[in-house]
Amino acid sequence: MDRLLRLDNIEKSFPGVKALDGVNLEVTAGRVMGLVGENGAGKSTLMKVLTGIYKRDGGTLEYLGKEREFGGPRQSQEAGISIIHQELNLLSELSIAENIFLGREKVGFPGRILWADMYRDADKLLAKLGVSHSSRTRLGDLGIGEQQMVEIAKAISFESHVIIMDEPTDTLTATETEALFAVIRELRESGHGVVYISHRLKEIFEICDDVTVLRDGQYIGESAVGDIDEDQLIEMMVGRKLEEQYPRVAVEPGQVSLEVSDLCGPRLSNISLAVREGEILGVSGLMGAGRTELMKALYGAYPVESGTISMQGNAIGIKSPQDALAAGIAYISEDRKEDGLILGLSVKENMTLTALSDFCSVTGHIDQAKEREATDRYIDAFNIRTPSRAQEVGNLSGGNQQKVSIAKGLMDRPKVLILDEPTRGVDVGAKKEIYQLINSFKEDGMSIILVSSEMPEILGMSDRILVMHEGSICGEFSAEEADQENLMACAIGRSRPIDEPRKETA
Amino acid sequence: MSAAQASNGQKRRVSIKDRLIQQKTLIALVVMIVIVSFLNPNFFTTGNILNILRQTAINAVMAVGMTLVILTAGIDLSVGSVLALCGAVGASLIAAELPIVVAVGAALGLGAVLGGMSGLIIAKGKVQAFIATLVSMTLVRGLTLVYTDGRPISTGFTDTADAFSFIGTGYMLGIPVPIWIMVLTFAAAWYLLNHTKLGRHIYALGGNESATKLSGINVDAIKISVYAIAGFLSALSGLIVTSRLSSAQPTAGYGYELDAIAAVVLGGTSLMGGKGTIMGTLLGALIIGFLNNALNLLDVSSYYQMIAKALVILLAVLVDTKSK
DSSP: OOEEEEEEEEEEEETTEEEEEEEEEEEETTOEEEEEOOTTSSHHHHHHHHTTSSOOSEEEEEETTEEOOOSSHHHHHHHTEEEEOSSOOOOTTSBHHHHHTTTOOOBOTTSOBOHHHHHHHHHHHHHHHTOOSOTTSBGGGSOHHHHHHHHHHHHHHTTOSEEEEESTTTTOOHHHHHHHHHHHHHHHHTTOEEEEEOSOHHHHHHHOSEEEEEETTEEEEEEEGGGOOHHHHHHHHHSSOOOOSSOOOOOOOOSEEEEEEEEEETTEEEEEEEEETTOEEEEEEOTTSSHHHHHHHHTTSSOOOEEEEEETTEEEOOOSHHHHHHHTEEEEOSOIIIIIOOTTSBHHHHHTSTTGGGGBOTTOBBOHHHHHHHHHHHHHHTTOOOSOTTSBGGGSOHHHHHHHHHHHHHTTOOSEEEEESTTTTOOHHHHHHHHHHHHHHHHTTOEEEEEOSOHHHHHHHOSEEEEEETTEEEEEEETTTOOHHHHHHHHTTOSSOSSSOOOOOO | OHHHHHHHHHHHHHHHHHHHHHHHHHHHHHHHHHHHHHHOTTTSSHHHHHHHHHHHHHHHHHHHHHHHHHHTTOOOTTHHHHHHHHHHHHHHHHHTTOOHHHHHHHHHHHHHHHHHHHHHHHHHSOOOHHHHHHHHHHHHHHHHHHHHTTSOEEOOSSHHHHHHTHHHHOEETTEEHHHHHHHHHHHHHHHHHHHBHHHHHHHHHHHOHHHHHHTTOOHHHHHHHHHHHHHHHHHHHHHHHHHHHTEEOTTTTTTHHHHHHHHHHHTTOOTTSSOOOHHHHHHHHHHHHHHHHHHHHTTOOHHHHHHHHHHHHHHHHHHHHHTO
16 A cells, blocks of 8 residues: 555644644545544644644654655645645636636746636546536636535646545535545545545545544544444544433423514515424425525514514514514524624623623623623533633634524523524534533523524424425424435425325326 | 633733733834934923824824724724814804804714714715725815815904813813823723723624624614714814814815824724724824824934835834734
């Protein structure tokens, strides 16, 4: 076997934190190495050390048999290590070819770009990856999955030996994921070494040959994927056995709190739903089914054309988030970085933002002692791992950021809590803590609407499940009758489960 | 126990870093004062220092409003024009022998309304702050020229005018009144930013507008407020200038917006919004004030003064960027 890259005993400290403590990673030609670990385990830091964004404090980096030191991503890329980040670094106004060769345009005399050559080379790369677009297409006209393919084409064009993919499937549809896997297999065939970073353990088992596990900045172990099962892998990641993942609690549902009838808006048609006190209402559906739009509409952040929303039987007009909050509806956004938190502000300032009036006198003077006390109570109750309440939220891990985001919604003591993808980008351990929190709100008699793309989460947590398809609700299931198959069948617009033969014809 | 220790350590580290960032500007100021004091013995005298502070007050008061605006990730180019129009209106009301309270109130109110209108265009019209305030800068300057007919307006030689001149030329406890106004303005802004809801909302808006909106905060109201405050403080500066000169010049405040922005940026406030302190702005305004005076005392020609000022600002900003 041909070893391409070997990181040995890597150490890296930041003020007050040992981010990496003796971490190893090996990449072999023709094999895919999975890299897993909870958020904050050190995966991203390791990749930044590898590509020279961070300088390592200790350990060795051996690449193609020689000890190397990269001064920055440019150097490592030129040496043949490409990294495809979760957030794509592409320019949507440029063509595919321009994106692939950005900064390395082929030029003739006197600095004239050789367009024909560039398009030809780019087209070749695209053909190799099975992308059907011409390289003259504007990048912004491609779907997100195809854009990812362009990133990969770019990586290959550097004649990379090692290609690192950081959570590549987070934004992809199932078909796009399949196409990506086909490309990864091809890269493997052609002797590339691939590092595949993912939360999704299923994918690790599907596409990787080996897997390296990190936890809290430490190297836990490496194993061939064939020698390990999912439970063992989770145990390595979290360092403990994972019991019941969805700790459902039984609560006798109370009165109907929020009721929606015949709600219409852009891409939303005739939505009717009701949720009771002490009930978790799951909302399932595919991406683009209108789930987030509906939730934002209930929160006054998305236009409503007709229909009524009532709380405890009284019709209410919701035109803005202020109205929704006043009526007792809180919404925790799926996109905590864009719509949820203010990353430059502290944990405390984020948490109290929505409910700040509760801490203020009539003149707007903030009672800081009261504010600190409330913040500390939530940090405690939610088990938020932060050095202090003054820490900038942007420095916390994904799971802890999410908890701050939820705490922020709860400070206002809502009657209805809408959670949109509450565990997206959150690691296994923190997920469970968030589920327990949700259950405790349920026990307190809060009404919860849980939107999630993760089937097991919806199935494990909800008392009742609505399925959305193309802007309307196309099915309702009780917790007992719902399973992955009938939810999925409903979500893709079929009226019956996929595998069940049609019995009668109308 | 260990968690408590970690939390203490973190707190200490953050505050030292914050203090160093503050002190960088402070150190620059002190170094400058020390050097110039050696070069010219007339520099570090009580009389000259008070003189500098009094001159700085005009820019500093405007820079307070600019800080609030920039913290929301906006900009206000109209402050110089608002200064001129409000000064002129104030002067003509004093000349008409209206009670001082009425004249001053009208000028300040006008400033707040003019600023608020910029804010309204930005918030409700969704116009970029740069464009919106570029429009009001030109519009208000035009209004000033129309109102004054292009000529200075004298406050006259009445008792009212005499009393009005106290704002720009008077002393309280041996300290010029403009310095008192500056100190009070900074104290009020510090309180606003650190201890009130509006202050917190200003930082939040500058940090992430979309998240602030979804937190149930009326973002438009905050925008209108900060531009209204900026307009109000420009009017206050305009009154200081008018009172000091006993007349309002139609070209007053020309280019002042740039000095105000420079003070804010020197003070370490990010033009991207969401980050910055009011005390930084005070130091920034003081640096500009001391630098102007020092260059004068050192007999640097006014042409070279501009070059020197530009280089100092560039240097300060570069040091600030590097250290981040």
